[in-house]
Amino acid sequence: MLQAMRSKAAGIVVKFLFSILVLAFAVWGIGDYSFLKKSDPTALEIGNVKVPASQLDQQYHTELDRLRRTLGQIDPETARQFGLMDQVIQRVVYRTLLDKAAKDLGVRLGDDVVRSRVLADPQLQGPNGQFDRDRFQQILYQNNLTESGFIAMYREDFTRALVTEALSGGAHVPEAVVDRLYRYRNERRGGEAVFVPAASFPDVGKPTDADLKAVYDDNHDRFTAPEPGADRGARQPRRPDVACQRHRSADRGRVPGAPADPGHAGEARGRAAALPRRSRGQGGL
Numbered sequence: 001m002l003q004a005m006r007s008k009a010a011g012i013v014v015k016f017l018f019s020i021l022v023l024a025f026a027v028w029g030i031g032d033y034s035f036l037k038k039s040d041p042t043a044l045e046i047g048n049v050k051v052p053a054s055q056l057d058q059q060y061h062t063e064l065d066r067l068r069r070t071l072g073q074i075d076p077e078t079a080r081q082f083g084l085m086d087q088v089i090q091r092v093v094y095r096t097l098l099d100k101a102a103k104d105l106g107v108r109l110g111d112d113v114v115r116s117r118v119l120a121d122p123q124l125q126g127p128n129g130q131f132d133r134d135r136f137q138q139i140l141y142q143n144n145l146t147e148s149g150f151i152a153m154y155r156e157d158f159t160r161a162l163v164t165e166a167l168s169g170g171a172h173v174p175e176a177v178v179d180r181l182y183r184y185r186n187e188r189r190g191g192e193a194v195f196v197p198a199a200s201f202p203d204v205g206k207p208t209d210a211d212l213k214a215v216y217d218d219n220h221d222r223f224t225a226p227e228p229g230a231d232r233g234a235r236q237p238r239r240p241d242v243a244c245q246r247h248r249s250a251d252r253g254r255v256p257g258a259p260a261d262p263g264h265a266g267e268a269r270g271r272a273a274a275l276p277r278r279s280r281g282q283g284g285l
Contacts, residue, residue, distance in 0.1 A: 040052045040053060040054050041053050043055075043056040044056065044089065044092060044093070046092075046093055046096045046097065046100075047096075047100065049096050049100065051092055051096070055092075056088065056089070056092065059088050059091070059092065060084065060085060060088050062143065062144065063084055063087070063088055064079055064084060065144075067079070067082075067084070069142070095156070095160060098159075098160040098163050098164065099156065099159070099160065101163050102159045102160065102162070102163050105163065105166075107159055107162055107163060108159075109155055109158060109159055113158075114151060114154060114155050114158065117154070117158055118131075118151070118154060119131045123139070124136050124139070
């Protein structure tokens with residue numbers, strides 16, 4: 001009897017506790033338990049877009065696998081020397097900016113457009129020029145992608161291509177810039193080096209002072225520089241007016257303090273009035 005009562009009481013308590021646990025998960029959900037979450041720090045911030053480290057790491061390993069298929073085994077140090085991580089970061093930034101531009105411009109692609117582009121892609125076609133399902137699956141396997149992931153990536157790439165074509169379609173580069181850029185990129189220069197041993201030159205000896213002076217006298221122009229301002233025209237001294245000269249000559253014989261001779265003064269004033277006036281800035285007294 002007592003054993004039966006204990007069994008029933010234990011069953012009621014267990015059911016009650018289990019009901020509370022189920023109710024807690026139903027109300028708050030398992031996502032509210034932070035201890036179950038794995039931290040994924042932000043690797044890049046491009047404007048208001050945050051790129052997690054897991055996405056950057058995934059793209060890095062994708063590029064590393066692609067290089068290994070092409071060049072063979074590559075260790076992380078060799079990849080670092082190649083600047084693989086910098087290339088991945090630049091590609092992520094470039095794609096993020098184009099995605100933001102496409103979103104701001106309202107560029108959207110329908111499923112029919114994406115499907116037609118995928119079927120017309122030469123890389124996914126077989127020898128008969130038609131879409132090859134086996135080749136498509138092989139590309140998915142090589143790039144570690146699912147079919148839905150490939151379609152999403154294809155849609156994003158095609159959207160970015162539309163944005164870049166819209167930005168660069170109406171641009172026109174001047175012919176002068178094209179010509180200079182072409183010559184700069186395709187210019188080739190060649191050179192030859194000739195080795196002449198020092199023993200092949202005869203000993204000319206030490207020159208004397210007379211020899212140095214003779215060389216200097218024979219090549220005087222090579223050891224001198226033109227005088228500063230020698231190429232400018234010689235400045236002619238300004239000549240005073242004739243009337244002023246005669247007025248001074250007339251006053252030269254006058255006693256200081258004595259009145260001027262009215263005859264000479266009148267003559268000087270008459271001659272000065274007959275001369276043309278000079279404009280300001282031409283000199284003169």
